[in-house]
Amino acid sequence: MSSQTPTKFDVVVVGAGPAGASAAYLLAKAGYKVLIVERGRGAGTKELFGGKIYAEPLRTVWPDLDKEAPIHRWVTRERISFVKGERVTTVEFKLGRKVAFTTYLTEMAKWMTNKAVESGAILVDEVRVDEIIVENGRVKGIRSGPDTIEADVVVDAEGVNRILLEKLGLAEKIKPDQVALGVKEVINIGKKAMNERLLLDEGEGLAWFMVGDVTAGIPGGGFMYTMKDTIALGLVLHIGKAYEAAKTGELKHTVPMLLEKLRTHPFFSKIWGDADVLEYGAHMTIEGGLRYMPKKLYMPGLVVVGDAAGLLLNTGYTIRGVDYAVYSGKLAAETIIEALESDGPTEENLRKYEERVRESFMFRELVKHRGIEKVMEDPMFFTKLPAMLNILLAKLYEQDYEEPTVLEALLDSVKESDVSLSKFMLKLFSVVSKL
Amino acid sequence: MSEEKGLKPIKIEDLLQRTVYDVDEDPHIEIIDERGVPKELTMLCPCSCYTTVGEKLLYSYEGCLECGLCRVLSEPWGLRWEYPKSGRGVQYRFT
Amino acid sequence: MRIVVGIKWVPNTQAVRFDPKTGTLIRAGVPSIVNPHDFPAIELALRLKDMYGGEVIAVTMAPPSATQGLEHVLGMGVDKGILLTDRKFAGADTLATSYVIAKGIEKISKEIGPVDVAIFGHETIDSSTAHIGAQVASWLGWPYVYYARDAKLVEDGKLRVTRQTEKAVEEYEVNLPAVVATAIKALKPRPVRLSYKLRAKIEKPIIAWNIEDLGLDPRCTGLKGSPTVVANITWMPEVPRKKIVYTPKDPRDAARWILKQLFSDESVAGFLKKALWGEE
Known part of the structure; x- marks a missing residue:
């Protein structure tokens, strides 16, 4: 390497996802020499x-988010469908306020990383980090193949697969009960057809959660999001x-x-018909953030952010990962800046990052919804409840001459879907208290 | 669930054609000892990269979506599991 | 030693789909890659540099988006990238392309330092002509060896190039400067390295030359300089193939079984008899 090329940075960020990019952006903006390895x-x-x-949470990092980010549509409608065979019960909510938007994370991560690069961070892509180097209990930098780069602080934003943290001994091997598999298809429906079929105005979006036998008895659910001119259709499976x-x-x-069964489902497929599937992908996500959190989110010279830190809220009907990742990146950057301005990235100084995480909305939310993944694993909710609802409505509406009273229908549907009413009420209470 | 008339499920090998890859010459995942790799991956792997021929479990890395599921379900000594090098592997565009 | 390696920024053909409704190629959103068959050439160039020192310069004729491809090979250890880019280069066939590349190599020799070897891949995945190496050699008047698998310097400053044909391993000694084209998959490329990629990001060793920089006549470049005419494009529908899995205990059984299967098809049997025993 020539003398011009540095081998030491103030901060090395591993991973150019939302968590890494936001930390890199804030650190580079504050004038630190930042290297992002992706x-x-x-x-x-x-x-x-x-x-x-x-x-x-993203606006706290990028106040101009609404103007500049590759936002596809603002979610103005939320739907939940309970599916039992060909019967579908749907509840739709029209939001009074825009709080969330849809996008491709491929575009969003690129946008966030470009912000960091425009602020002076260096992005080295196509390079896998093999190891976080520790000397005398302190993180010294990273190794990739034969190359090492030193850093005052390493930000581990490696994502849900914690290869580096496991090697470091900061995280244990992932257990199957801690994670869910997401699979997703992107369907090229076209803007006009989408707006017409889903009754959406320009720039308006729909988020749809499907629960019931779309997951064939496995805890989880289906999801559909409207992008600019495509539909993201997927499943999350425990x-x-x-x-x-x-x-x-x-x-x-x-x-x-x-997933193909869901795409070709006689009810849902009415929306996209035979529109072309543009892309198919898969990624893991976290079930129960607190259980996934490493023993510590820091050590001298290291902070852990985003999915790697278990900072993702999965309530079963909604997953919040990107905003948590960005916000943890922000807290990490603020802590690192303070540490580098005082006596360095010591244990005591970086502990403040974990303290900040614990004081933030993220941790409060994770604690509040703690255990929801256990309840959501209960077949009561992802198979029996949807079955019951649909049988109830079938009893009420699928009659030629005689209609039962609502109570008769309710009791019948409870019996036919193999649900004990008292147990059901108890469980419903335990879910509602955690949602 | 039945399918909409005229709408047929796409076979996984055709589905994977929609996704862009720059396949590396070297596999990034290898079965070291199939006793440490569950056969259930033939059902669960989202790209059906795992197949059985007779009793033998085979893995082909070309269609891998790098999700990490097989790493979670396998013993550490069952698989050599790495991300592809040099930026190769899956190239997501619209996810 | 100064080694030039030619690369091409090509659409990832795996991702190009055919729309049976309209009969056209769906290329929208398809990312480009460095032509996979160029990697043995890059690897050979880097090995020569490892052995004899000097520098490796990657050259490509492409739109500016090919910078990403040049950065990739810089990440492997290539020292400089030259982007030959101009709107007047668009629509070029292999003749017009090789002309621009040959002139680029001449300019490198004049301004950066004399080029000893220019190495190309066998062919590209998006056009498969295998013309460029030979045509550049013709423009430059340099000797040309193709199907190369390896090369090293020998006495009198000659380059000994090893190539493997179907029936033999051949060695050729050529005077430098020379042009070499590597065989497909001849050498396994080294991975991108953090230190090289970082150097590329910081030193930005990519130079862009346009038609004026090269002093070329626009009648000889791009569409105007291309005598090739595409008369027609037809779509060959996919032939459904039968898959048979046979798992004998003894590999010899497998070999016998494969032969039996092959010879059971008349046309295949005819081809094999001719190829193996010269029978008609």
Whole structure:
């Protein structure tokens, strides 16, 4: 290497996702020498999420977000559908306020990383980090193949697969019950057809959560988000339970086939018809952020942000990952700046990052919804409740001559969907208290 | 669930054609000892990269979406699991 | 040693789909890559530099977006990138392309330092002509060896190029400067390295030359300089193929079984008999 090329930076950020990019942006803007190392070809090429981002936490980093970011549509409608075979019960809510938008994370991560690069951070892409180097209990830098780069602080934003943290001993091997698998198709429906069929105005978006037998008895659900002119359609499946179902033979279809079943479902497919599938992808997400959180989010010379830190809220009906990632990147950057301005990235100084995380809305939310993943694993909610609802409505509406009273229908549907009413009420209470 | 008339599920090998890859010459994932890799991955792997021929579990890395599922479900000694090098592997565009 | 390696920024053909409704190629949103068959050439160039010192310069004729491809090969250890870019280069066939590249190499020799070897890949994945190496050699008047798998310097400053044909390993000694084209998959490329990629980001060793910089006559470049005419494009529908899995215990059984399958098809059997035993 020639003498011009540095081998030391103030901060090295591993991963150009939302968490890494926001930390890099704020640190570079504050004048620090920042290197972002990303394994993908440019930022965003390894990114996949559902489709919806909550805007307000992002505005604390980029106040001009609404004007500049690649926002596809603002979510103005939320739908939940309970699916049992061909019967579908749907609840739709028209929001009074715009809080979340849809986008491609591939575009969003690129936008965020460009912001960091425009502020002076250096992005090295196509490079995999193999190791976080520790000397005398202090993180000294990173290694990639034969090359090492020193840094005062390393920001680990490696994502849900914690290869580096596991090597470092800061995180344990992932257990199947801690994660869910997301699979997603992007359907090229076209703007006009989408707006007409979903009754959307220009720039307005729909988020749709589907629960019931779209996941073939596995805890999880289906999702659909409207992008600018495409639809993101996907499934999230609890991995531990999916593994059990595959072992017992209860799982009759492969995971990609489950998603194809949803795409070709007689009710839902009315929206996109035979529109072309542009892309298919998969990514893991977290079930229960607190259980996924490493023992510590810092050590001398290191902070952990985003998915790697378990900072993702999964309530079953909604997943908030990108805004948590960005906000954790912001808290990390603020702590690092303070540390570098005082006596360095010591244990005591970086502990403040974890303290800030614990004082933030993220931690409060994660604590409040703690255990929701356990409840959501209960078949009561993702198969029996949807079945019951649909049987109830079938009793009320699918009659030729005689209609039952609502009470008769309710009691029948409870019986037919194999639900104990008292248990159901108890469980409903435990869910509502955690949602 | 039945399918909409005329709408047929796309086979996984055709579905993966929609996704862009720059496939590396070297596999980034390899089965080291198939006793440490569950056969259920033939059902669960989102790109159906795992197949069985007779009793043998085979893995082909070309269609890998780099999700990490097989790493979670396998023993550490069952698989050599890495991300592809040099920016190769899946190249997401609209996700 | 100063080694030039020619690369092409091509659409990732795996991702190009055919729209059966309209009969056209769907290229929208398809990312480009460095032509995969160029990697053995890059690797050979870097090995020569490892052995004899000097520098490797990657050259490409492309729109400015190819900077990303040049950065990729800089990340492998290439020292400089030259982007030959001009709107007047667009629509070029291999003749017009090789002309621009040859002139680029002449300019490198004059302004950066004399070029000893120019190395190209066998062919590109988006046009598969395998013309460029030979045509550049013709323009420059340099000797040309193709299907190369390896090369090294020998006595009298000659380059000994090893190539493998179907029936033999051949060695050619050529005077420098020379042009070499590598065989497909001849050498496994080295990965992108953090230190090289970082150097590329900081030193930005990519130079862009346009038609004036090269002093070329626009009648010889781009569409105007291209005598090739595309008469027609037809779509060959996919032939559905049968998959048979046969898993014998003994590999010899597998070999016998494959032969039996092959010879059971008349046309294949005819081809094999001719190829193996010269029978008609």
